[in-house]
Amino acid sequence: MVFCGRPSKSCANCRKRRIKCDQVEPACSQCLRAKKICPGYRDQLALLFREQSEEVARKVSSQRTHNSKKGNWTSPVPENPPKATHSPTISSVEEEGIRFVLERYLNFPLFAPGNCLRSSVLNPNDRSHNVILDAMTSVGLAGLAHVKNDGNLMVTARHKYLSALRTTMASIHDSVQVELSQTLRVVILLSIFESVTCDTSSRDAWASHFDGAAAILKVRSPHGPRQSDEAINALLIWFQIAIGCIQRRKNLPLDMIEYPESCRVYLSEVEQPACSLASIFTRFIAMWASRGHQSSAHSDTIIQYALGFESDLKNWAMELPESWAFRPVPSSGEVFNGYMEHDYPNRFIANSWSWYRTIRMLVNEVLVEYLTSRSCSAAEYELRLADSSMSTLSQLSREICSSASFFLQDFDTHRDTSRFHIHGAFTLLWPLKVVGSSRGSSEALHLWAVGTLQNIWQCLGIRMALEMANQVTEDRRRMIFPV
Numbered sequence: 173m174v175f176c177g178r179p180s181k182s183c184a185n186c187r188k189r190r191i192k193c194d195q196v197e198p199a200c201s202q203c204l205r206a207k208k209i210c211p212g213y214r215d216q217l218a219l220l221f222r223e224q225s226e227e228v229a230r231k232v233s234s235q236r237t238h239n240s241k242k243g244n245w246t247s248p249v250p251e252n253p254p255k256a257t258h259s260p261t262i263s264s265v266e267e268e269g270i271r272f273v274l275e276r277y278l279n280f281p282l283f284a285p286g287n288c289l290r291s292s293v294l295n296p297n298d299r300s301h302n303v304i305l306d307a308m309t310s311v312g313l314a315g316l317a318h319v320k321n322d323g324n325l326m327v328t329a330r331h332k333y334l335s336a337l338r339t340t341m342a343s344i345h346d347s348v349q350v351e352l353s354q355t356l357r358v359v360i361l362l363s364i365f366e367s368v369t370c371d372t373s374s375r376d377a378w379a380s381h382f383d384g385a386a387a388i389l390k391v392r393s394p395h396g397p398r399q400s401d402e403a404i405n406a407l408l409i410w411f412q413i414a415i416g417c418i419q420r421r422k423n424l425p426l427d428m429i430e431y432p433e434s435c436r437v438y439l440s441e442v443e444q445p446a447c448s449l450a451s452i453f454t455r456f457i458a459m460w461a462s463r464g465h466q467s468s469a470h471s472d473t474i475i476q477y478a479l480g481f482e483s484d485l486k487n488w489a490m491e492l493p494e495s496w497a498f499r500p501v502p503s504s505g506e507v508f509n510g511y512m513e514h515d516y517p518n519r520f521i522a523n524s525w526s527w528y529r530t531i532r533m534l535v536n537e538v539l540v541e542y543l544t545s546r547s548c549s550a551a552e553y554e555l556r557l558a559d560s561s562m563s564t565l566s567q568l569s570r571e572i573c574s575s576a577s578f579f580l581q582d583f584d585t586h587r588d589t590s591r592f593h594i595h596g597a598f599t600l601l602w603p604l605k606v607v608g609s610s611r612g613s614s615e616a617l618h619l620w621a622v623g624t625l626q627n628i629w630q631c632l633g634i635r636m637a638l639e640m641a642n643q644v645t646e647d648r649r650r651m652i653f654p655v
Contacts, residue, residue, distance in 0.1 A: 314330075336358060
């Protein structure tokens with residue numbers, strides 16, 4: 173599912189004439205004035221999503237050609253594969269993909285342990301089970317294809333991805349057969365697929381799925397969640413939407429600005445600080461998205477905004493309850509040698525700390541950039557501010573790297589098993605990229621971040637990690653040898 177931006181709400185006549193439509197029901201004023209029959213207005217949600225059949229088919233065809241040149245084929249793949257019939261029978265290849273995704277990527281208690289692959293637990297008429305299996309299979313086979321360097325598996329993975337995409341698009345309005353939570357889980361899986369298959373030309377494709385998730389939340393849950401588990405999952409997805417906006421320097425969708433507050437009432441006191449962090453995120457995104465349009469004359473304004481965010485983030489961390497405290501533990505030497513590692517009460521709190529540190533690093537990067545750019549005329553206190561920001565960047569970089577062991581460890585079954593979790597490596601990618609590219613990170617931290625991203629690629633087959641490692645290396649080169 174790929175979000176394609178906001179389409180015009182105008183009627184067909186006004187769109188054709190390229191004039192403003194007031195969208196009055198049952199007929200717009202422009203049509204009435206021209207004495208024409210108003211054809212009505214389009215279904216907005218249906219237009220937000222466009223089936224990616226041609227794009228996926230192009231990639232499959234490209235993969236097929238590449239593999240045939242390598243002599244890598246064991247069996248042909250049809251030019252136009254039939255649409256999935258959602259049979260509950262699981263082939264050995266699909267089973268291999270599902271096993272890979274369960275073992276490497278997901279803590280996913282959808283099926284009972286021990287029989288998650290038995291066809292007897294699948295209902296051929298249960299669309300939610302089948303679409304989730306298609307999505308899981310696509311992700312697992314894509315990762316396995318990278319680990320094994322097997323192009324055949326990648327072609328099958330793209331077919332499964334396309335099947336899950338079609339079914340999800342068809343179920344967007346179907347709140348009876350497919351629950352909101354199930355639909356959002358499929359969106360997460362499709363986003364993971366984009367992270368696993370990422371290349372330079374589609375680096376931000378994962379975020380497009382979360383744009384789609386924002387549209388789904390607007391239609392299916394316009395007034396916010398209605399229960400605790402739905403609220404926490406919606407909030408987790410909100411942060412992914414926000415991170416996607418930051419990475420692409422986009423504004424947050426209007427419908428998502430107040431969404432975290434609608435989640436607060438259903439969260440426990442322990443979880444509510446995440447809503448306060450979301451409020452800081454919302455304001456930061458507005459500044460971050462507009463910063464590229466600001467001239468140098470606005471540097472004073474940007475610095476003041478950044479100082480305000482720095483103060484808010486420091487206060488947020490200082491006011492956290494004791495239950496959010498992380499515990500330093502001796503380093504095993506296998507993950508981050510030389511520093512204490514972090515252990516957190518649960519994955520949700522660990523994620524929140526990671527989001528806090530990463531956005532605070534971006535704030536201090538802005539301060540260093542603007543304060544040092546006018547060092548000739550800077551006052552003494554501004555130079556002290558720049559030094560303080562560099563120290564903060566160094567400290568936050570070490571903390572992110574110290575937390576990596578928690579995210580990279582195997583799933584701990586006694587933590588939050590009732591909730592849907594993806595492997596912590598996916599959460600860690602963006603923070604590691606920020607650390608590796610930061611001017612406040614030492615050379616040792618930079619090299620460690622790059623090495624960890626490369627290890628994630630080699631061990632888990634997540635190609636986005638490789639793309640980020642290459643980007644971080646290029647960022648560092650430009651920092652040392654600016655053009």
